[in-house]
Amino acid sequence: MVHLSIKKTIAIIGAGPCGLSQLLAFKQAEQDQLVELVCFERQAEWGGLWQYTALTGTDSCGEPIHSSMYRQLWSNGPKEVLEYVDYTFEQHFGVSIPSYPPRAVLYDYITGRAKAGDIRKFIQFRTAVRSVDFDDNTKKFHVTIEDLTNQLTKYLTFDHVIVASGHYTIPNMPDFEGISKFPGRLLHSHDYRGADEFVNKNLLIIGSSYSAEDIAMQCYKFGARSITISYRSCPMSFRWPDRIKEVPLLQKIEGRTAYFKDGTNVDNLDCIIVCTGYRHNHSYMAENLRFRTVGNLYVPPSLYKGIFWYAEPQLAYLGMQNQLYTLNMFDIQAALVRDVFLGYVTLPDDKSQKQRQKNISEWQAREQTLSLDDHEAFSDLQTDYIRDIVSCCDQNTVPKFDLERSNAGMYRFFQDKRDNILTYRDQPFHSIFFPDKEAPISETPWIKNTDDSIEGFLQSIKTV
Amino acid sequence: MVHLSIKKTIAIIGAGPCGLSQLLAFKQAEQDQLVELVCFERQAEWGGLWQYTALTGTDSCGEPIHSSMYRQLWSNGPKEVLEYVDYTFEQHFGVSIPSYPPRAVLYDYITGRAKAGDIRKFIQFRTAVRSVDFDDNTKKFHVTIEDLTNQLTKYLTFDHVIVASGHYTIPNMPDFEGISKFPGRLLHSHDYRGADEFVNKNLLIIGSSYSAEDIAMQCYKFGARSITISYRSCPMSFRWPDRIKEVPLLQKIEGRTAYFKDGTNVDNLDCIIVCTGYRHNHSYMAENLRFRTVGNLYVPPSLYKGIFWYAEPQLAYLGMQNQLYTLNMFDIQAALVRDVFLGYVTLPDDKSQKQRQKNISEWQAREQTLSLDDHEAFSDLQTDYIRDIVSCCDQNTVPKFDLERSNAGMYRFFQDKRDNILTYRDQPFHSIFFPDKEAPISETPWIKNTDDSIEGFLQSIKTV
Structure with a gap:
């Protein structure tokens, strides 16, 4: 490991699942005085789209409502394929839980790890990023933020910017x-x-x-x-x-x-x-830094390794993929961002951007061959993508999990849905980390379960 | 009249009622080769908030839905107090109509005058204004627009900018x-x-x-x-x-x-x-040109004569008032803007801005003394405001109407509502222009009338 002698200033935009993964990834470096971290969050709370609000349209600060969350949303994939390597559901809740939890359970889990990691102090809530520009001479980012509570505009400078503001907000x-x-x-x-x-x-x-x-x-x-x-x-x-x-x-x-x-x-x-999906909208990013895509792709254009802005790798975007994997993939992306920004690993020297473009094109070519309804092929693609970024990380610290087993879990999930769209959420999955361990099931099948509270969910677990 | 020797370039933002009034006010000057006019409209059609759409949230270009219009909206004030001086309802529909028409009738009337005036050619539809800045050296405005259809950004320069983009869109x-x-x-x-x-x-x-x-x-x-x-x-x-x-x-x-x-x-x-109203949001205006207000006031701060940006009178804002008067007031505002921008009348020379600020403060002081529920006092205020701007215009061309009679109409409308909130829309008013002429009434009282089409409304007119 190469340690740096001066502190790097790092701005993370958004305190949803990706932003939280990134803060945790940097935490050790922050303790070692290597980085100065700040995370700007437009909402009053963390958790990104997992926060439910009955509001639509505009919030009390005049900002667009971020979340597309609804009451009675239950996970639409088994929790086993998204579980954090370093913080299991069982660890959080003290009991083993069924494979398809409701929203409140997932929110509690995601923010529970963040609480345990003591990263709230890095987050400036009710703070909107209004512009991000890059100065080619100083190699620094100029970031304009607005403190929505006090209606103050501030102009800041950073070595790195990490965009983690999501892409399930602006309707298509x-x-x-x-x-x-x-x-x-x-x-x-x-x-x-x-x-x-x-x-x-x-x-x-x-x-x-x-x-x-x-x-x-x-x-x-x-x-x-x-x-x-x-x-x-x-x-x-x-x-x-x-x-x-x-x-x-x-x-x-x-x-x-x-x-x-x-x-x-x-x-x-x-x-x-x-229900025609969402548009990427990163309009606060200067045009030459702005990630754009038509539709929601597994291989996002212009992002090397699906993360680094092709023309300026001091800038990273997290979670811009269409997603089968979520929380665990964000952790691995965050690990690579940390490793690169702190110099633990180096990206190939590529001033002409040709290698980066070539790599992106190869992945794009693979995605383009896939038939839209071939879910298994997309799972293979995203599994291979994760394998690729894991291989780029510092192998001592990257959170690893058995990708074959995860991919097999995806396959079973697709088959369960094809078998019966009414009952797939009642199926128990085996843990990726402890393959002998099967999730319990709920007393009430999903189709009859109208209680989406944490308490209700935990009480409904069938005891053997 | 002082005529100018070179063409002035003028940008109007918004093709709602205010923007249409402004285009018509300038039309003669355009024919005389004195101005080059362009009006940027974000929506696909003209008429501003009078256009109904079932959509909420975001439109197919990713832009926020402008209108707050709803089905079955009927005018909530008598048409007589908003009627255009140069284009009456009777002229438009060929018959005298009741005093409280539904939305479609008002939309048809407003856009009918615009069609008759042949001003559509000045409007660039589906074009959003992204920024307006002022160059103190050249005394020109730099305007960035986005052609939403072709996703093209353009950078333009104007002598004058007129903001007519409304303030009933961003929820408070x-x-x-x-x-x-x-x-x-x-x-x-x-x-x-x-x-x-x-x-x-x-x-x-x-x-x-x-x-x-x-x-x-x-x-x-x-x-x-x-x-x-x-x-x-x-x-x-x-x-x-x-x-x-x-x-x-x-x-x-x-x-x-x-x-x-x-x-x-x-x-x-x-x-x-x-139903807590709307916020002014002119975020595309540079900060030093941006009209801001808390709440919706009859006397907007920072606008001299309720129109001209206090610090830079080459910039005008139309219809930024809380409104009792609407269409006819917009016509008079538009007339004054034309007269000032073309040099037909001149504003007091006031480099220190003191006179302008003093004038604004005097009107503000009057508004602040009024009790919120004293509707008559607000009507007096806005009537006096209109009288004031009429007096500033070129007296040969300003559209004039009997303000005492209009104000009396407002008073009666307030009393009708206090008498019976269920029947006030069934009352006929006398024309402001032809005081002997009373509007007909409808066969169906408003409370029972569920047909808000133009045809239904015209057919329902009671024949004597």
């Missing part, structure tokens, strides 16, 4: 003929907060990815009258229960009637929920 | 204990689109101004089960019908129960509609 909102005149309720999944208001209603859901699937299932669970899901390219094709059907792309809306590409239509719609 | 969202955990539907009036979804629901409405009153009445009309209106300082105190009551300020929300300052509470709430 396609246009459909007549939709702006729809006389019922129309919302994007970003503003969906719970199924209660859709009981006994006829819903149209537009989209064919995780939001569409999960919101459809939640509205089904709580008693929507009918749910029509419209897909653009590729249906999800689960064995949908009665009251749910999938149809091709919406062509137009006239009154309360929707017309689809196959010539069919649905009448008497009460509500349209547009 | 106060915080209340527990509100972010409310398990029902929570929305700001900006996102309210119609009463249908609130039929048979128990509503809490927070606010005591026009939005609160109108949304409460609309939800009442369409069949909300109960409506509780919570005020901060001053109740509206109309003779509310059954199912509507007013209570003091909300203290906290626990579950579906709201607790108020007088110790009372309301249970089983399905929905909270926050």
